[in-house]
Amino acid sequence: MSDRYFFDQLPFEQDIFSHFFTRVAKANIEAEQICAGDRSKIRTVLNSKIEDELRTVLPSMVAVGLQTIASRLPAGLRHPAFGPAWMKIRTAASEPSGVLAVPAATEAAIVLAAMGIPAAILPRNAGPSICDPTLDLDQLIAVTAGRADYIVGFEPARTPYFYMVSASVRSLRRSLDSDPRFSLVRQIIPASTMPIPVKPTGTWGVHPKDAADRIPSVGHADNKGGELTTIFIGGWVENGVACDPGAPTVQPIPMRILEYIMRHGVFAMSLPHHKSRA
Numbered sequence: 001m002s003d004r005y006f007f008d009q010l011p012f013e014q015d016i017f018s019h020f021f022t023r024v025a026k027a028n029i030e031a032e033q034i035c036a037g038d039r040s041k042i043r044t045v046l047n048s049k050i051e052d053e054l055r056t057v058l059p060s061m062v063a064v065g066l067q068t069i070a071s072r073l074p075a076g077l078r079h080p081a082f083g084p085a086w087m088k089i090r091t092a093a094s095e096p097s098g099v100l101a102v103p104a105a106t107e108a109a110i111v112l113a114a115m116g117i118p119a120a121i122l123p124r125n126a127g128p129s130i131c132d133p134t135l136d137l138d139q140l141i142a143v144t145a146g147r148a149d150y151i152v153g154f155e156p157a158r159t160p161y162f163y164m165v166s167a168s169v170r171s172l173r174r175s176l177d178s179d180p181r182f183s184l185v186r187q188i189i190p191a192s193t194m195p196i197p198v199k200p201t202g203t204w205g206v207h208p209k210d211a212a213d214r215i216p217s218v219g220h221a222d223n224k225g226g227e228l229t230t231i232f233i234g235g236w237v238e239n240g241v242a243c244d245p246g247a248p249t250v251q252p253i254p255m256r257i258l259e260y261i262m263r264h265g266v267f268a269m270s271l272p273h274h275k276s277r278a
Contacts, residue, residue, distance in 0.1 A: 017265025020057050028083030046078045076114030079137045085110035099167035102252040103152045106144040120153040120250050154253045157235025157242035164205040164232045165254045168222050171229035175220040184215045216246030
């Protein structure tokens, strides 16, 4: 069992669709080897494999339904970079890291975009985006080639969820119990959906947002003036514009959020998927 996940006592793949994505990643690697980098052939092989895997996951669904689901999955799953990137991030999940760590690897951007969430490349220090949010895996690979001064980000306001990550039960408890900055969080998200763990091992939450919800990002630090120990990632879209008074609309994605998406395949399937150039 990975030390990183000792607090939930569960393996990396937490549902059948997470296993589905891992099997597709492995098939992606095999297809690249067999097809010697021919992307057209790789897509053909993977289209067939994806339908086969969906048939295993959804044995009672008719062929037309399986084909419809397969056609709506992000095109990035068929990109030859997806398989190696997924397996690398999956392996890295067994290594110790800070709960609030953010990814600084091309593979993280590839997985994020391949799952249908536009990935951004941000400078480690303050400054304009190196690459705005995109689903174009080739662009992400090209932009990050030969450089190590970046982190991976996303535009949470445009996703249908709010996110909370905490490295301290004390900080999390103070945030949800009494911190006035979290008052909107407490008003809109019921406390019953955000159980506070007993042990100080870190936790996170992913919560659906309604179209009318208006909650900005906010953070809490255990020690005044110290580093944040709990962050709530909010934001919303109004008249087509991403809004978040509490943080930049494009912000670093905590590694735990990316891993949550990977570990919970049913959740990943609920995300709005967009076709990308692969």
